[in-house]
Amino acid sequence: MAIVARFGRQAKRFNGVCIKTSAVAVLGLCFILVWSAFSSSYTSVTDQRSTFGEISQPISSNQNRGKPQIHEFKKDNTESDLEKDVRKRINGSEPLVKVDSKEVKEGDVKVEKDSSKESENGNEEEEEHKVSDEPENEEVRKESEEEEGKVNGEVQGDDDVNAVLDSEGEAKVVVNEEDESSELEGEKKVKKKLGPLFDPKEKYNWKLCSSRSKHNYIPCIDIEKATGRLKSYRHHERSCPKLPPTCLVPLPHEGYGIPVSWPESKLKILYKNVAHPKLAAFVKKQSWVVESGEYLTFPQNESQLKGGISHYLEFIEEMVPDIEWGKNIRTVLDIGCTDSGLASSLLDKDVLALALGVKDDLVDLAQVALERGFPAVISSFGSRRLPFSSGVFDVIHCGECLIPWHSNGGRHLLEMNRILRPGGYFILSSKQDSIEAEEAMSKLTASICWNILAHRSDEVSDIGVKIYQKPESNDIYELRRKKVPPMCKENENPDAAWYVPMKNCLHAIPTAIEQRGTEWPDEWPRRLMTFPEWINNKEKLIADSDHWRSIVTKSYLIGMGIDWSKIRNVMDMKAIYGGFAAALSQQKVWVMNVVPVNAPDTLPIIFERGLVGVYHDWCESFTTYPRSYDLLHADHLFSRLKDRCKQPVGIVVEMDRILRPDGWAIIRDKMEILEPLEGIFRSMHYEIRMTFAQGKEGLLCAQKTLWRP
Numbered sequence: 001m002a003i004v005a006r007f008g009r010q011a012k013r014f015n016g017v018c019i020k021t022s023a024v025a026v027l028g029l030c031f032i033l034v035w036s037a038f039s040s041s042y043t044s045v046t047d048q049r050s051t052f053g054e055i056s057q058p059i060s061s062n063q064n065r066g067k068p069q070i071h072e073f074k075k076d077n078t079e080s081d082l083e084k085d086v087r088k089r090i091n092g093s094e095p096l097v098k099v100d101s102k103e104v105k106e107g108d109v110k111v112e113k114d115s116s117k118e119s120e121n122g123n124e125e126e127e128e129h130k131v132s133d134e135p136e137n138e139e140v141r142k143e144s145e146e147e148e149g150k151v152n153g154e155v156q157g158d159d160d161v162n163a164v165l166d167s168e169g170e171a172k173v174v175v176n177e178e179d180e181s182s183e184l185e186g187e188k189k190v191k192k193k194l195g196p197l198f199d200p201k202e203k204y205n206w207k208l209c210s211s212r213s214k215h216n217y218i219p220c221i222d223i224e225k226a227t228g229r230l231k232s233y234r235h236h237e238r239s240c241p242k243l244p245p246t247c248l249v250p251l252p253h254e255g256y257g258i259p260v261s262w263p264e265s266k267l268k269i270l271y272k273n274v275a276h277p278k279l280a281a282f283v284k285k286q287s288w289v290v291e292s293g294e295y296l297t298f299p300q301n302e303s304q305l306k307g308g309i310s311h312y313l314e315f316i317e318e319m320v321p322d323i324e325w326g327k328n329i330r331t332v333l334d335i336g337c338t339d340s341g342l343a344s345s346l347l348d349k350d351v352l353a354l355a356l357g358v359k360d361d362l363v364d365l366a367q368v369a370l371e372r373g374f375p376a377v378i379s380s381f382g383s384r385r386l387p388f389s390s391g392v393f394d395v396i397h398c399g400e401c402l403i404p405w406h407s408n409g410g411r412h413l414l415e416m417n418r419i420l421r422p423g424g425y426f427i428l429s430s431k432q433d434s435i436e437a438e439e440a441m442s443k444l445t446a447s448i449c450w451n452i453l454a455h456r457s458d459e460v461s462d463i464g465v466k467i468y469q470k471p472e473s474n475d476i477y478e479l480r481r482k483k484v485p486p487m488c489k490e491n492e493n494p495d496a497a498w499y500v501p502m503k504n505c506l507h508a509i510p511t512a513i514e515q516r517g518t519e520w521p522d523e524w525p526r527r528l529m530t531f532p533e534w535i536n537n538k539e540k541l542i543a544d545s546d547h548w549r550s551i552v553t554k555s556y557l558i559g560m561g562i563d564w565s566k567i568r569n570v571m572d573m574k575a576i577y578g579g580f581a582a583a584l585s586q587q588k589v590w591v592m593n594v595v596p597v598n599a600p601d602t603l604p605i606i607f608e609r610g611l612v613g614v615y616h617d618w619c620e621s622f623t624t625y626p627r628s629y630d631l632l633h634a635d636h637l638f639s640r641l642k643d644r645c646k647q648p649v650g651i652v653v654e655m656d657r658i659l660r661p662d663g664w665a666i667i668r669d670k671m672e673i674l675e676p677l678e679g680i681f682r683s684m685h686y687e688i689r690m691t692f693a694q695g696k697e698g699l700l701c702a703q704k705t706l707w708r709p
Helices: 001-010 018-039 116-135 134-147 177-184 277-284 308-319 341-347 367-373 408-419 433-446 538-556 579-583 603-610 637-641 649-658 670-684
Strands: 086-092 160-164 171-175 268-270 289-292 295-297 330-334 353-356 376-379 393-399 420-430 451-458 463-469 567-570 590-596 612-616 628-634 659-670 687-694 698-701
Touching: 018 330, 268 367, 308 341, 308 451, 308 463, 330 341, 341 353, 353 367, 367 376, 367 612, 393 408, 408 420, 408 433, 538 579, 567 579, 579 590, 590 603, 590 637, 628 637, 628 649, 637 649, 637 670, 649 659, 649 670, 659 670, 670 687, 670 698
Parallel strands: 330 353, 330 393, 353 376, 393 420, 567 590, 567 628, 590 612, 628 659
Antiparallel strands: 086 687, 160 171, 268 295, 289 295, 420 463, 451 463, 659 698, 687 698
């Protein structure tokens, strides 16, 4: 303080200016030295790329197909040298990671680390958390990921290996030399090697979630901090907890029964699996669903519509003969879940209808649809875009979905226009409309140049049906007298959908042949393996399809002990081209293809092939009900998310939430991830059915049990 006072007195003198200047210079140098020392630990981080192409020559089982447990696997006598080096462990052998069973008890998730590791790696872990939480470095990481993934229609950028098949059908790994050279040239970003995704020495103690929604908990949809004035228990928009839940969702209080297998589930499901107070009141008022003992049954000839769904679909085809279900029409979005009768009848016609359960549907009919084995996803439908790319659905159906399409400047209908294929159909049916609403709808559809193909009332079902068609070119937009809504700016990406607000504008329709949307896809099932001109690197798509067909046929279907007669709802957690789903097309399953938001955008290709999928960020919870899926498939998902999610164990907890008891998880990744991951699954009392390792890569197959803490 005396020194500061002395400087102050001297500053008042004639030569005080020089002293001030010197003081500022000295302080500035000190600040620079301190800042450089402090910021040295904050280096930019880029994701490590995985190099796992394929586990060559999947193992075949000597057991009969369909048995739930496999204890021995045999190889052919003509095994390759690569197979001879494979080490495998079967259920009942020593785990890759030992977990102390005494530590698994009731209580919150508690991480107990080895004290020696804390002393050795304490500073490193502290730096890791600092790096991951630094906003500037987060932007650098995202930019590096986008540079990796800016490939139109190429394999996910996290693999420097593209799996192809040689002439003899064996797996062969081809390294992309261009990617390697591009990384070496001009790559000036500093890479800091962080710790493992899962610490092998961590031990987990689980507890049940104590949420308001109980056994139906959906973390990013259900409100947990509710006040007495709050009537709804759902968010108006998707809103996730700051950290993903690390608790396990309880089973229904009346118990949980293994779901009825497909196709019997089309006609009946276990009531206790989907029990909900509002559903009970809803069932009493309906004729198409009947409570029969422990089951909810769905009579074939009953529907919300008089005359049945089959008559309704035939009526639509009569109105517009160009609509040929199962041929030129393959992917349908059904807005608002009703009785799932539409999905059931369309499935018989080889049409894949994805039901969109709007978050205000408190009856939870989307959960009923999933339990029956029909594709469904739930989403808020307020001010943000739906998690689909643009121009992918052949038909969008709204059967008395009660959405005010003309409100808020028509932004909801403009969102339908975004995701509807050029030349696609919008089918709107309702029993009665107000004159004001009908006039507003007519004005809105005219402003976006939708052509009304037919408007008729069906005497049998006593319902009015309007069928609109989206334009196939931009010429009609130029003829509008009023440019309202306006055309979107050219730099606005129509495929950007994750947390992107709806736009009150029209995206231009593609015109060049190399652009997606200029041609209608081939008829089903040819479109599954027909790739149009706008898809680059078709050879990679063909190789990807051959790659997964080989793995699924030789390994998944016969080599893991999975009873596929009990598998209906399947999710590919990191889909690329939909090759895994295409390989299962002959099985009686449907596959939800999830394209991570931090990966290259391949969702349009998936829809072009006649499959369905969504965008999602796996650092957050998926918008579906607990116990929705029979099988989860994750191919290098955790490698992609390494050093990205704040709490990676939350991904495993989320897998447990959406997987049904007796369901399966197949995970392909690096051994450094699979080894501790096996320990986490064992702490949840999963049965490890198979582990398979080849060098640094491997596979883990686990089956969920009925255990809850």
